[in-house]
Amino acid sequence: MNKPILELKNVQTLVNKGTANQTKILKGINLQINAGDFITIVGTNGAGKSTLFNVIGGNLRADGGQILHNGQDITRTSEEDRTAFLARVFQDPKLGTAPRMTVAENMLLATKRGEHRHLIFRQLKQNMARFTKLAATMNNGLENRMTTATGALSGGQRQALSFLMATLKRPDILLLDEHTAALDPHTSLNLLHATNERITTGHLTALMITHHLEDALTYGNRLIVLKDGQIKADFKGEAKQVLTVDKLYQYFED
Numbered sequence: 625m626n627k628p629i630l631e632l633k634n635v636q637t638l639v640n641k642g643t644a645n646q647t648k649i650l651k652g653i654n655l656q657i658n659a660g661d662f663i664t665i666v667g668t669n670g671a672g673k674s675t676l677f678n679v680i681g682g683n684l685r686a687d688g689g690q691i692l693h694n695g696q697d698i699t700r701t702s703e704e705d706r707t708a709f710l711a712r713v714f715q716d717p718k719l720g721t722a723p724r725m726t727v728a729e730n731m732l733l734a735t736k737r738g739e740h741r742h743l744i745f746r747q748l749k750q751n752m753a754r755f756t757k758l759a760a761t762m763n764n765g766l767e768n769r770m771t772t773a774t775g776a777l778s779g780g781q782r783q784a785l786s787f788l789m790a791t792l793k794r795p796d797i798l799l800l801d802e803h804t805a806a807l808d809p810h811t812s813l814n815l816l817h818a819t820n821e822r823i824t825t826g827h828l829t830a831l832m833i834t835h836h837l838e839d840a841l842t843y844g845n846r847l848i849v850l851k852d853g854q855i856k857a858d859f860k861g862e863a864k865q866v867l868t869v870d871k872l873y874q875y876f877e878d
C-alpha cells in the first residue's frame with residue numbers, strides 16, 4: 625500500500641508553556657491522510673481545529689509526536705519550507721492576496737509558491753489567457769477583473785482568487801480554514817461548488833474546516849469530528865454517506 629501523503633502520530637501542542645496556565649490543546653492526534661482524501665472537519669469552538677491546521681502548516685510547532693509528509697519527518701520543518709507542498713486558505717479574504725497587485729499578478733505569484741519569488745512581468749502576457757480561463761471557472765466575474773488591483777475586488781471575488789492561488793501550483797495538501805465563512809450565503813455556496821469541482825476533478829488532497837454540518841456531510845469522502853483536542857470520530861466512505869445532521873449533532877451536545 626502507498627504511504628499516506630500526510631501522517632500525524634500522537635501530535636500534541638501546549639500553550640502558555642512553562643507557566644501556571646500551561647494547557648494542552650491537541651491531545652494526541654493520530655491521523656493518516658491518503659492522496660485524494662477530501663476531509664471535512666467539524667467541532668465545537670475551541671476544539672482545536674485551527675490549531676490542527678497551524679501544526680500541519682508549520683506556523684505552530686508540535687510539542688510532542690511526529691508529522692510525516694510522504695513518509696518524511698517534517699515535524700521541525702519551517703512554515704516557509706512547507707509551502708513547497710502545502711497551501712492554505714483562511715477565513716479572511718484579505719489574508720490570501722497582495723492588495724496592490726492585480727488579479728493576474730497575484731496568480732503569477734501563486735505559480736511560484738514555495739520558490740524564491742520574483743515576478744517576471746513578461747510571463748504575465750504569456751499566462752494571461754490561461755489565468756483568465758481559470759478565473760472564469762469561479763463563476764463570479766473574476767475573469768473580467770484580471771488587471772484590477774486585488775484590494776478593489778468584492779470579498780467573494782477576493783476569496784475565490786485566494787482559493788485559485790492556493791491551487792494554481794498543485795499542492796500536496798490543501799488546507800481550507802472556514803474559507804467561505806465570511807461570505808454571504810449565495811457567494812459562499814458558489815465558492816463551495818467551485819472548490820468541490822476543483823478538488824474532485826483535480827484529485828487534490830484537502831482538509832476543510834466548516835461549522836456547517838450540511839456542508840461537512842455534502843462534500844468530501846471523509847468527515848472528522850474534533851472535540852477537546854482529540855479526534856472523536858472519523859467517518860469514511862459509506863459510513864460518511866449514511867451519516868445525518870442529527871447523528872453528527874450529537875457530538876456537539878454536552
Ligand SMILES: Nc1ncnc2c1ncn2[C@@H]1O[C@H](COP(=O)(O)OP(=O)(O)OP(=O)(O)O)[C@@H](O)[C@H]1O
Pocket residue numbers: 639640649667668669670671672673674675676
Ligand atoms: N496562543 C494561544 N494561547 C492560549 N490559548 C490558545 C492559543 N491558541 C489557541 N488557544 C486555545 O486553544 C483552544 C483551541 O483553539 P482553536 O482556535 O484551535 O479552536 P477551533 O476549534 O479552531 O475554534 P473555532 O471554531 O472557534 O475557530 C481554544 O481554547 C483556544 O482558546
